[in-house]
Amino acid sequence: MIYLDYQATTPLAPEVARAMQPWIEEKFANPHSPSRWGHEAGAAIEVARKQVSQAIGLRDGRVAFTGSATEALNWALKGTVEKAADGRNRIITVATEHAAVLDTCEWLAGQGVDLTILPVQADGMLDLDLLRRELDNRVLLVAAMMVNNEIGVRHPLTAISAMAHKVGALVLSDAVQAFGRVELCKGPDLIAVSAHKIHGPKGIGALWVRNGKEPASLLHGGGQEQGLRSGTLSPMLCVGFGAAAKLADERCTRDYDHIETLWSAAVDALGPGWVINGSTEHRYKGNLNIRREGLDGARLIADLRDIAFSLGSACASGSGRSSHVLRALGLDYRQARSSIRLGFGRYTTQEELVDACQRIAVHAVAQEKLDA
Ligand code: PLP
Numbered sequence: 001m002i003y004l005d006y007q008a009t010t011p012l013a014p015e016v017a018r019a020m021q022p023w024i025e026e027k028f029a030n031p032h033s034p035s036r037w038g039h040e041a042g043a044a045i046e047v048a049r050k051q052v053s054q055a056i057g058l059r060d061g062r063v064a065f066t067g068s069a070t071e072a073l074n075w076a077l078k079g080t081v082e083k084a085a086d087g088r089n090r091i092i093t094v095a096t097e098h099a100a101v102l103d104t105c106e107w108l109a110g111q112g113v114d115l116t117i118l119p120v121q122a123d124g125m126l127d128l129d130l131l132r133r134e135l136d137n138r139v140l141l142v143a144a145m146m147v148n149n150e151i152g153v154r155h156p157l158t159a160i161s162a163m164a165h166k167v168g169a170l171v172l173s174d175a176v177q178a179f180g181r182v183e184l185c186k187g188p189d190l191i192a193v194s195a196h197k198i199h200g201p202k203g204i205g206a207l208w209v210r211n212g213k214e215p216a217s218l219l220h221g222g223g224q225e226q227g228l229r230s231g232t233l234s235p236m237l238c239v240g241f242g243a244a245a246k247l248a249d250e251r252c253t254r255d256y257d258h259i260e261t262l263w264s265a266a267v268d269a270l271g272p273g274w275v276i277n278g279s280t281e282h283r284y285k286g287n288l289n290i291r292r293e294g295l296d297g298a299r300l301i302a303d304l305r306d307i308a309f310s311l312g313s314a315c316a317s318g319s320g321r322s323s324h325v326l327r328a329l330g331l332d333y334r335q336a337r338s339s340i341r342l343g344f345g346r347y348t349t350q351e352e353l354v355d356a357c358q359r360i361a362v363h364a365v366a367q368e369k370l371d372a
Contacts, residue, residue: 002307002355002356003308003347004353005310005343006287006348007286007341009196012199012201013200020237032222032224044238047239048245051245054246056179056208058186061209062226064206064209064228065233066207066229068205069192070205072207074218075219076192076207077172078215078216087137088137088139088169090115090136091113091114091140092116093105093118094120095324095328096153097143097145098145101172116134120328123153124277125282126155132163136167137167137168139167140169145175145177146175146182149176149177152289154283156185157188161189172190173191177197179197181284189209190213192206193205198244198245198247201240201241259285262286265350266344269357269361273364274290277289288341288344289340289342294371297311297337297340300364300367307360309356310340310341311340
């Protein structure tokens, strides 16, 4: 199989698997218990916390582990609303956010929060003047992602944060697709990350929280995670996350150089007739979301079963609805269905990527002939 779905998840790094091994096979102590073994597990978690923190690279804050980035985003949004000062009841977010943000915001709107969802331009970028016009002293939080999972577009979170801070609003950024891949923007007060997008294990994420901006707890109970989040931490998952973060931090430039080489090779191998969805300038280049007039993306995926890639239009199962991100760019249903997403990274070889792209191009042309 040629794996080209790096935005969905990434293969576990061998170094990460090795670091996790003892915590899977032998070391089972509860990291919160006072025994010697408990202390050992607790210490391993603290090392992992430092590694994640170091890779995030921001000061004046701390990392709290969660069960996923989805949990981190829910916690940040709901917990910030719970602690809001009187008169601050507005959340501003962006139409191309992940469902973990958009659906949580919609839920909060149902509870009385005044929600504004800003549109994006045809290249997926946010119009900062539009944001500036929306900002006032009723805004509690601005939620904007650093790198989009469907189209790879990068938002200028440092500028967005400066604007939001001017009116006293907090900033939450979903950095799931940015963390470990590009340098994170300074500015946001709350940042959500996930291990499985950086060659770590599934089932663990984290929320980086600026000191003094802690959201109210989402999960109540033993308060194991610094009194902010309850639930026994998993040493094996934390250790795996830490190892993955350390590796990503060390290899960041090397990985990105590799990705830029892959991007150019993929574009060349695909040949003419494709349009890239989203800005090519402000983009993480491990994401190539492309469309072709008349292409049936789902049929292409079915025809090429030994290549793992996905539809740019992530159809909600059975509903046939096209991607909200591509719709936000102004693409119609037909154009969204003609879009595919190729995601590649650290372990993708140029040979396999070129092979996959050439076969994708051949099948796309064959579809055109068949449909003519
Ligand atoms: N945000 C973005 C941009 C994502 O790509 C994902 C995962 O698909 C998530 C949030 C959710 O992350 P997790 O799988 O850790 O819940």
